[in-house]
Amino acid sequence: MAYQTLTVEIDDYVALIRLNRPEALNALNSELLTELGSAMEEAERNEKVRCIVLTGSEKAFAAGADIKEMSTKSYGEVFTSDLFGAEIAKILRTRKPIIAAVSGYCLGGGCELAMACDFIICTDTAKFGQPEINLGVIPGIGGSQRLTRFIGKSKAMDMILTGRFMDSAEAERSGLVSRVVPAPKLIPEVLAIAKKISEKSILSVMVAKECVNRAYETTLSEGILFERRSFAALFATEDQKEGMAAFLEKRQPQFRDK
Numbered sequence: 001m002a003y004q005t006l007t008v009e010i011d012d013y014v015a016l017i018r019l020n021r022p023e024a025l026n027a028l029n030s031e032l033l034t035e036l037g038s039a040m041e042e043a044e045r046n047e048k049v050r051c052i053v054l055t056g057s058e059k060a061f062a063a064g065a066d067i068k069e070m071s072t073k074s075y076g077e078v079f080t081s082d083l084f085g086a087e088i089a090k091i092l093r094t095r096k097p098i099i100a101a102v103s104g105y106c107l108g109g110g111c112e113l114a115m116a117c118d119f120i121i122c123t124d125t126a127k128f129g130q131p132e133i134n135l136g137v138i139p140g141i142g143g144s145q146r147l148t149r150f151i152g153k154s155k156a157m158d159m160i161l162t163g164r165f166m167d168s169a170e171a172e173r174s175g176l177v178s179r180v181v182p183a184p185k186l187i188p189e190v191l192a193i194a195k196k197i198s199e200k201s202i203l204s205v206m207v208a209k210e211c212v213n214r215a216y217e218t219t220l221s222e223g224i225l226f227e228r229r230s231f232a233a234l235f236a237t238e239d240q241k242e243g244m245a246a247f248l249e250k251r252q253p254q255f256r257d258k
């Protein structure tokens with residue numbers, strides 16, 4: 001499918017989705033988020049995709065929700081349309097892993113979009129922030145909740161109340177990103193990581209993603225019970241037999257997603 005605000009390339013079982021509104025530093029408007037929701041659903045359905053990489057440009061992953069589009073909305077319009085709620089829900093429903101590859105500005109709704117992915121890898125030029133306070137609002141796509149879980153209350157309050165930006169070193173130190181790479185290497189390095197994930201059994205990949213996400217939604221004992229049941233269930237798969245046999249036979253496993 002052709003999109004106006006993003007591009008999708010699929011190669012070697014990895015879908016690379018690139019936000020493409022350079023004139024607005026990839027600000028998230030309703031067209032872009034609707035297209036992104038559709039691209040995620042397509043990637044989820046496509047058997048040629050086993051891992052998804054979401055990226056922007058060198059200058060900006062995304063500089064936030066589109067201020068021009070939002071500026072004249074009334075309370076009633078934002079409330080009844082549940083602004084961006086349905087679109088973000090499509091991303092969160094994706095069961096295949098999604099890596100956010102961030103370069104440059106990753107602000108407001110852009111930071112919230114990156115945090116809705118499974119993990120974030122950024123360049124040394126990346127700048128993260130939730131500057132909505134400067135516009136007389138607050139984060140609106142989960143930032144107050146997800147940022148707090150990523151980096152803790154003190155830093156989240158600091159970021160959200162002052163609107164300041166965080167550089168890549170602080171983002172890595174705080175646990176917001178998993179790795180920092182030099183800017184020119186971002187896409188090759190993230191694609192290599194995605195490729196590595198795509199070679200695993202998709203059954204254990206999807207179960208692992210569900211288990212880690214469960215840690216955010218439930219108590220420790222319920223989460224551990226969920227993990228134990230999921231772990232046991234994987235022993236019903238051919239891929240578990242193949243994975244362990246391959247280890248013992250000192251060869252690479254041939255997973256068949258069964």
Ligand code: CAA
Binds near residue numbers: 027063066105
């Ligand atoms: N919405 C709409 N347009 C945006 C935008 C946004 N969030 N961010 C940047 N742009 C546009 C600018 O208006 C500008 O367009 P024009 O050339 O037509 O004027 C173009 O992108 C380039 O931006 P700048 O000239 O400002 O570039 P810069 O390098 O000087 O500054 C920046 C970069 C610091 C990121 C600055 O653009 C900026 O502060 N952007 C807004 C960041 C922000 O407040 N984000 C939060 C949005 S609200 C939100 O996201 C709510 C939510 O949680 C749902």
